[in-house]
Amino acid sequence: MNLVALTECLTSASCLVTQTTSGLIIGMLLFLVAAGLTLIFGVLKVVNFTHGSFYMLGAYLALTVNGLTNSYFLAVLAAAIGVALVALVFERFFMSKVYGSNVLMQLLVCYAFILIMDDAVKIIWGPEFKSMGMAAAFQKPPLFIAGGIVPVFYLFLIIVTLIISVVLWLIITRTRFGTVVRAAAVNPSMVSALGINTGLVFSGVFMLGGMLAGLAGGLAAPVRSLTAGMGFSILIESFIVTVIGGMGSIAGALLGSIMIGLVRSFGSIGFPLFVEGLMFLLMAIILILKPSGLLGKEG
Amino acid sequence: MARKRVDLDRRTVLKGAAAGAAATIFAPNIVAAQSKVIRIGMPTILSGRVAQLGTSSRNAIQMEVEKINAAGGLAGRQIEMVIRDSKGQPQEAARVSRELVNSDGCEILLDAEASSGSFAVQEVAKDLGVLVMHTNSETSSLTADPKIRIPLAFRSCRQGIHDAVVSGAYAAEIAKAKKINRWGTCSPDYAYGRDNTQLFVEYLKHFYPQAEVTMEAWPKLFQPDYTEVITRVLQSKPQALYSALWGGDLTSWVDQANIYALFSQMEVFAINMADYTVLTAVKNLPKGIHSATRYIKTYPNTKANAEWGDAYRARFKEYPTNWSWENWVGIHFIAEASKKANSADGKKIAEAMRGLKIDCPFGADGTVTMRADDQTVIGYAIGWGTTISGEPYVPEVTGAKWDTILQLEAEWKKRNNYT
Numbered sequence: 001m002n003l004v005a006l007t008e009c010l011t012s013a014s015c016l017v018t019q020t021t022s023g024l025i026i027g028m029l030l031f032l033v034a035a036g037l038t039l040i041f042g043v044l045k046v047v048n049f050t051h052g053s054f055y056m057l058g059a060y061l062a063l064t065v066n067g068l069t070n071s072y073f074l075a076v077l078a079a080a081i082g083v084a085l086v087a088l089v090f091e092r093f094f095m096s097k098v099y100g101s102n103v104l105m106q107l108l109v110c111y112a113f114i115l116i117m118d119d120a121v122k123i124i125w126g127p128e129f130k131s132m133g134m135a136a137a138f139q140k141p142p143l144f145i146a147g148g149i150v151p152v153f154y155l156f157l158i159i160v161t162l163i164i165s166v167v168l169w170l171i172i173t174r175t176r177f178g179t180v181v182r183a184a185a186v187n188p189s190m191v192s193a194l195g196i197n198t199g200l201v202f203s204g205v206f207m208l209g210g211m212l213a214g215l216a217g218g219l220a221a222p223v224r225s226l227t228a229g230m231g232f233s234i235l236i237e238s239f240i241v242t243v244i245g246g247m248g249s250i251a252g253a254l255l256g257s258i259m260i261g262l263v264r265s266f267g268s269i270g271f272p273l274f275v276e277g278l279m280f281l282l283m284a285i286i287l288i289l290k291p292s293g294l295l296g297k298e299g
Numbered sequence: 300m301a302r303k304r305v306d307l308d309r310r311t312v313l314k315g316a317a318a319g320a321a322a323t324i325f326a327p328n329i330v331a332a333q334s335k336v337i338r339i340g341m342p343t344i345l346s347g348r349v350a351q352l353g354t355s356s357r358n359a360i361q362m363e364v365e366k367i368n369a370a371g372g373l374a375g376r377q378i379e380m381v382i383r384d385s386k387g388q389p390q391e392a393a394r395v396s397r398e399l400v401n402s403d404g405c406e407i408l409l410d411a412e413a414s415s416g417s418f419a420v421q422e423v424a425k426d427l428g429v430l431v432m433h434t435n436s437e438t439s440s441l442t443a444d445p446k447i448r449i450p451l452a453f454r455s456c457r458q459g460i461h462d463a464v465v466s467g468a469y470a471a472e473i474a475k476a477k478k479i480n481r482w483g484t485c486s487p488d489y490a491y492g493r494d495n496t497q498l499f500v501e502y503l504k505h506f507y508p509q510a511e512v513t514m515e516a517w518p519k520l521f522q523p524d525y526t527e528v529i530t531r532v533l534q535s536k537p538q539a540l541y542s543a544l545w546g547g548d549l550t551s552w553v554d555q556a557n558i559y560a561l562f563s564q565m566e567v568f569a570i571n572m573a574d575y576t577v578l579t580a581v582k583n584l585p586k587g588i589h590s591a592t593r594y595i596k597t598y599p600n601t602k603a604n605a606e607w608g609d610a611y612r613a614r615f616k617e618y619p620t621n622w623s624w625e626n627w628v629g630i631h632f633i634a635e636a637s638k639k640a641n642s643a644d645g646k647k648i649a650e651a652m653r654g655l656k657i658d659c660p661f662g663a664d665g666t667v668t669m670r671a672d673d674q675t676v677i678g679y680a681i682g683w684g685t686t687i688s689g690e691p692y693v694p695e696v697t698g699a700k701w702d703t704i705l706q707l708e709a710e711w712k713k714r715n716n717y718t
Contacts, residue, residue: 005534015534022530029524128351129547131554133582142560149533151558154526223555224523225547225580229347233523268527269534272516275527 006270017148019265025154027261028161032216033234034241034253035168036209042248043185043205046095047103049110051238052231053117054210058083058217059226060125063132072135072222079218080211087210091203099202114231121228130226138222157219164215165254171208172250181205185248240279244286246296255294337376337643339633340399342392342420343411345384349546351576352622356411356434357382358615359623360630367634373643381405385416392416396423407432407645409629411622414438414491418447425449430645434629435622437462438494442675443717451649454675455629457621459495461681462570464707465699466541466591467502469683470568472697473589474507474539479566481513483537485528485552487544488517495543495570502707503541513537518544518552525552529559538565545571550580557583573684575618578692588686590693593621594661597691599680599698603660624661628676631657632669663701677701 009015033055040048058079066075090113098105138153172178184191184201192198216234224230241260245252260279267278286294341360344353364378372378381403385392392412399405400423408431410420417436424431431452433441439460442448473479484500486492496515503510514535516528529552532540540561544552549571556562562585571577572590592598596608596618607627611619632652637643640651654671656678661667663680670677682696712718 009534018530018533019527022526026524026526122346122350127346127354128576129550129580131550131580131582134554134558138558139583142558149530149559153558223551223558225551225554227547230523233521264527265530268516268531272531276519 001271001274003270006266009266009269012147014147014149015269017146017150019148019269020262021148021150021154021158023262023265024158024258025261026264027257027259028158028165029216029220030234030237030241030260031254031257032161032164032212032219034238034245034257035165035250036212037238038242038245038248038250038253039212040206040209041242042250043181044095044099044202046099046106047110048095048206048209049107049235050090050113050117051209051213052233052235053114054083054087054213054231055217055234056121056226056228056231057086057117058214059132059221059224059230060121060130060217061214062218062221063125063130063226066132066135066221072137075132075221076215076218079221080215083214083217084207084211087214088203088207090210091206095206096199096202118228125226125228127228132221132224132226134222153222160219164212168212168250177201177204237279240283243293244283246293248297249293249295252293252295335377336379337373337407338379338381338403338405339407339409340396340403340405341380341382341409341411342385342395342399342416343382344387344413344416345382347387349387349413351546352413352435352620353384353411355615355617355620356622356626358611359619359626360409360411362611362614363627363630367630370634373634373637373648374641376643380409385412387413387416389415389419393419393423396420397427400427400429405429406643407633407648409434409626409633411435411626411629414441417441421447421449421452424452430633430649432629432633434626438491440717442673443712443715445717448673451645452674453629453632453649453652453669455632455669456625456676457679457681458675459498460708460711461677461699461704462591463495463498463502464704465681466499466568466570466683467504468506468699468703469589469591469697470499470503470539470541471506471510473566474503474510477538477566479538480509480511481536481538482510483514483516483532483535483540483565484512485516485518485532485540485542485544487520487548489520492517492520492543496541499541499543499570505707518548521548523551525555528552529556529561532556533559533561533564536565539568540565541568541570543570545574546576547580549577553577553581553585553588554583557585562586562588572686573693574621576620578686579618584686584688584692586685586687589683590686591683592681592693592696594619594624595691595693598682598684598693598696599661599663599665600696601660601665603665607660628659628661628667628679631659632676663698677705 037051061082062075062079065078094109098109140152142149142151180201188198241256245256263278267275343356368377383395385395410417410431410433414436417433433454435456437459439458442454484496486496518528568589570591572588573595574593596605635657636648636652640647652669656666656668659667661680662678667676667678682698684693684696
């Protein structure tokens with residue numbers, strides 16, 4: 001524990017800028033994965049354990065497309081679309097069969113898919129780790145704002161993920177699809193009785209969730225070491241985020257992600273050996289005070 | 300009752316006859332095979348996060364066993380490798396090793412496990428009384444600690460204590476020249492990371508007492524995002540940073556530290572950088588990172604080493620790793636000792652191996668020696684240099700002084716009551 005360093009950091013503009021941006025970047029990438037996870041849970045009432053695999057697949061697709069086209073933009077686009085399609089196939093042919101089943105059955109299907117995806121990655125891309133490399137446009141010295149260090153690439157990522165968050169919010173709150181999704185989350189039988197094809201809505205939600213995870217994988221690929229199984233650690237943190245924010249709440253996921261990001265970032269200054277513990281402590285405190293999560297619905 | 304007994308007896312007779320017939324048909328082949336072939340069991344990691352190291356061990360062994368067999372094998376018996384995946388789990392390494400000896404008829408074990416697995420394999424070898432060559436475990440106590448050491452176990456790879464002395468001496472030279480007193484460390488939070496870093500700091504201070512560690516960061520193993528660790532290092536402003544991160548973790552860390560321009564703000568010493576797995580994976584490799592050599596074909600800068608690195612690459616379409624050369628050393632020690640003893644018997648090979656010196660492309664002077672008293676290899680090439688972004692990656696290497704290593708190792712053993 002180093003409270004002196006933490007106090008010094010909180011009173012220094014340069015440290016505040018560096019740690020806040022680093023907290024935001026950790027949080028925003030986490031949000032993209034957690035948003036899809038919470039969206040799928042909110043509507044389908046399914047805990048999608050394969051979400052980490054979607055993130056991994058996004059990163060690998062980005063690696064391949066980046067290698068072929070040398071375009072980071074196309075790589076990220078391919079990651080989002082490719083994973084959305086895989087998510088669609090997975091939902092239609094596998095997950096949809098176990099929607100009514102108990103959690104154990106859903107868990108088994110997801111676990112099987114995780115193992116298959118990990119092995120598929122090893123077969124296609126090889127067992128050794130890969131690195132995508134930074135696009136030439138971002139190979140620039142970092143910005144110095146009020147003495148704090150802000151990497152250009154991270155600034156770009158924060159802006160892009162913020163835009164995606166806003167677009168997602170608009171889709172959910174201002175479009176017909178969003179209205180149907182929200183209605184299906186509350187009462188799918190009623191939505192079905194109104195003549196809306198709920199199967200299609202469920203597929204759409206699963207695709208959207210998968211797309212967000214793929215997007216996160218693609219966006220983060222230049223600063224991640226790509227290996228089979230890389231989705232596992234982000235899955236655990238995403239669960240923490242969704243539990244903190246409230247299962248099913250996208251706004252909660254955003255809040256939870258930023259909180260986790262800032263806890264990691266400032267926690268590493270004040271409690272360098274207890275950063276992981278801090279995240280779980282935060283989760284425990286929130287669950288004690290509000291068992292449904294910060295923005296989760298009671299009951 | 301009597302009828303029943305007769306019925307049973309008939310079946311037993313039939314079964315016995317079938318077994319007898321099978322034995323008559325196959326037994327001569329088994330006997331013949333046993334006299335011609337010697338099986339060597341090799342537990343290693345062929346799946347999971349560090350599978351690349353296990354694969355590179357298998358590749359090196361495959362290449363060398365072909366050469367040894369072409370030259371007559373072990374005392375006239377052709378080597379047949381039986382290679383099994385332990386998935387990097389100690390209990391699996393132990394199970395596989397036992398099976399290799401008991402079911403597959405392996406007479407020697409070539410343990411290409413990471414340290415956690417090696418201690419388990421050592422126990423099996425002790426129990427079954429077979430010769431074992433540890434080819435990858437760098438944990439010093441495996442052979443240094445007399446309570447752990449066994450007469451039939453040898454080590455053909457680098458050792459933590461040797462690395463620490465060399466690293467401390469090299470870093471101290473740079474620190475003296477550039478007056479670097481404030482040091483930071485950033486290593487993975489598990490046994491290897493902690494031990495390696497603690498020993499490095501110990502020997503850095505031994506050679507340069509003014510050095511002071513002002514910050515320590517311990518990211519967890521396989522952590523995907525190092526942002527908070529990197530910004531913390533930047534806030535602490537050490538003049539130099541030491542890291543024992545390795546493999547994919549080191550690659551991510553370098554990529555992420557690069558965009559914070561960390562490498563232009565301090566001297567960075569990353570002991571595991573100069574291995575092709577990392578050097579070729581990092582797309583934007585910064586210049587000037589200090590690293591110890593793990594395996595590069597330009598150090599030692601000899602024809603034999605370059606040719607071996609190229610031959611491996613031509614065959615497997617990638618460069619060898621740190622584990623590859625260590626397996627080369629392991630299998631060649633067995634072959635040379637067998638030649639000296641003119642026997643393929645494990646105990647006779649072990650006897651001949653103690654104190655044996657062999658020619659080796661990875662030796663500091665073209666040879667390596669299996670030290671008799673603790674049955675571990677010494678004299679291998681080890682040095683430090685700084686990176687450039689392309690081949691040969693580490694153009695100038697400062698070689699280690701083995702006299703100093705051996706002297707400080709002896710003192711370390713005494714301090715730890717290993718002598």
